[in-house]
Amino acid sequence: MTHQDILKACGLTSAELSDGTLAVRSPIDGAEIARVHETSADDMQSVIARSVAAFKAWRDVPAPRRGELVRLLGEELRAAKTELGALVTLEAGKITSEGLGEVQEMIDICDFAVGLSRQLYGLTIASERPGHKMTETWHPMGPCGVISAFNFPVAVWSWNAALALVCGDPVIWKPSEKTPLTAIATHKIMMRAIERFGADAPEGLCQLVIGGAAVGEALVSSRDVPIISATGSTRMGHIVGPKVMARFGRPILELGGNNAMIVAPSADLDMAVRAIVFSAVGTAGQRCTSLRRLIVHRSIKDDLVARLAKAYSSLKIGDPREAGVLIGPLVDKGALDAMQKALSNAKVEGGKVHGGEVVTSGVPAGAYAAPALVEMPTQSATVKTETFAPILYVLTYDELDEAIALQNDVPQGLSSCIFTLNIREAETFLSASGSDCGIANVNIGPSGAEIGGAFGGEKETGGGRESGSDAWKGYMRRQTSTINYSSKLPLAQGVKFDI
Known part of the structure; x- marks a missing residue:
């Protein structure tokens, strides 16, 4: 297929591919294949506000129902695997099998997250006080900003989005400026899943923003975006991590390997x-x-x-x-x-x-x-x-x-x-x-991590983990509750007063 055929098969329109400010070049031959429109940094406040409003509705949707949306996303990805894989090859330069393999990772994390939506388990904890019970519950945190790199232009978003969505968090995605076309195509796939899912998905649940450092800075600095998952170099992590932690946000950083x-x-x-x-x-x-x-x-x-x-x-x-x-x-x-x-x-x-x-x-x-x-x-x-x-x-x-x-x-x-x-x-x-x-x-190389185990963990910046295992806890907050089901209220020894 020509690059025009690939773009058309992915549903990208001439309006989306032309007259923009960001030039997109294919690594295959260095040729310009599109000029896409960028999100203004001035618009980021309204983007984040929509995500906050979406959170207030999405957090009350039962987790298994949230999992249904991710199941539908997996179905849409299966139907679009060939076209999206070809676009990954065109825009990121991966060989055909690797482009298709990246989309398969997206499908796999959707399967994982669907099951996870019924397994967001807390604990029942033995209390030292008679007639009391302690429980642990996990709650959604709020909007999750995902900043992804060019080398895995779609898989990294899916690792984060699938977990965030079943955990009750809306997602705002800022892809690499080098690979915006795969992001636009993936966002369209997500929108098809949301349309099939119905009215339980609030407006602003999944948003895509395209742009440079100013757009990323708006996400990283906003107190209304409690989770920032960023993938890239350790240099980038040293910038993003401290800024997020300075406002007591939660960074999830997957950075350099060597x-x-x-x-x-x-x-x-x-x-x-x-x-x-x-x-x-x-x-x-x-x-x-x-x-x-x-x-x-x-x-x-x-x-x-x-x-x-x-x-x-x-x-x-x-x-x-x-x-x-x-x-x-x-x-x-x-x-x-x-x-x-x-x-x-x-x-x-x-x-x-x-x-x-x-x-x-x-x-x-x-x-x-x-x-x-x-x-x-x-x-x-x-x-x-x-x-x-x-x-x-x-x-x-x-x-x-x-x-x-x-x-x-x-x-x-x-x-x-x-x-x-x-x-x-x-x-x-x-x-x-x-x-x-x-x-x-x-007796296996360092690459080829599979869905099921938590991916990575960068030692230099104390970074987080994405994908499998208990990585879902990074997208939620823990609440411990004590319940007194007795008729007495325990007081400190020797303390007495009349009621």
């Missing part, structure tokens, strides 16, 4: 090579869970690097819509320049670079690069700085404690993994003295 894999002498190297390649070059290294540091036992390092170099040389780079292509473009020229700068810095620090060159032959006119393997003598400043590109730094170790120390000695802390067939090494890695990341895997 994720590492430890490869032990006992590892199944065939399995490890497949996991390394998928984790390091998938989405052109532009996942928050991409593998960026490989910490290999000295005894197997040369063999593993040789295997990886051979595997890297066989990878097809090009238009992500073409069959057989495994590496698509970087999001823009700025990302390509950042990759080349990081490789230059690594060389200065003693690194030996394999690959990483800019690719111009056989690709459209976008920002393409070969994946890079960089053997490093130490974990330098460049290695500790996350670069959103297909760069994999290789370090060596002799003892497991040394490897774990290298793994933890970076400011980012999203995901991690170890490849070993030694149960002691695996359990040590998963213990309190092991990986300090929010995700720790054994």
Whole structure:
């Protein structure tokens, strides 16, 4: 399909795609495909006011009924999976299977949230006082602002929105300025679900705002938006987190990864090579869970690097819509320049670079690069700085404690993994003295988190979690109640007075 066919299939109209102030370019060839209209910062007060009004109605809708809306969203996403996946490819540059896989994640979190709508459990707590009972109840908090990044332009919204909606919270979504088209298409899908759901969904329940820093600032600073879920760099998190906490709001931050894999002498190297390649070059290294540091036992390092170099040389780079292509473009020229700068810095620090060159032959006119393997003598400043590109730094170790120390000695802390067939090494890695990341895997790469487990947890900023497990508690407030069902009121010992 042409890009016009994809946009039309997603229901995007010429009025939505033209005469706006925000230019949208496809990473595939760098061509401008739309000019969309931005939300004025002056309009944000009314957007937030609509969300506050919606909250007052939505919080009183029974949670299982709220789950029905999310069930309908899942149905609409299933019906639109092919078109929305193609739009993710067009706008974010993902290969076709990854674009479709992202939409599947949206469907999966809807399924999870539908069940969750009947499981927002509290506790009954034993009271120390005779004739009393204590209970714990979870209540909706209010509007939830979702600020998402370009690399997962639709899945991150769904992780937040599905949970927030069943928890009783309206949603205001600010997507990346690099991927507004997928957001507009997804919002239309949401509106179709709301139309089918009926009058129980108040006006302003789900809103989309498009714009730059001023629009984001309005969400982050508003006391009427108690929850801000932001996905992006640690730099962004350092800005957003303190601002939200300064007004006693709740930040949910999923930030940088700089994720590492430890490869032990006992590892199944065939399995490890497949996991390394998928984790390091998938989405052109532009996942928050991409593998960026490989910490290999000295005894197997040369063999593993040789295997990886051979595997890297066989990878097809090009238009992500073409069959057989495994590496698509970087999001823009700025990302390509950042990759080349990081490789230059690594060389200065003693690194030996394999690959990483800019690719111009056989690709459209976008920002393409070969994946890079960089053997490093130490974990330098460049290695500790996350670069959103297909760069994999290789370090060596002799003892497991040394490897774990290298793994933890970076400011980012999203995901991690170890490849070993030694149960002691695996359990040590998963213990309190092991990986300090929010995700720790054994014999599987750092990417590919699935619905069901809470996603991530950024150590540097004390960030929150999205998606599965008990992440729903981040979208609600806890209330503990004591009920006196006796005929007596307990008083402090020795206190008496007449009534």
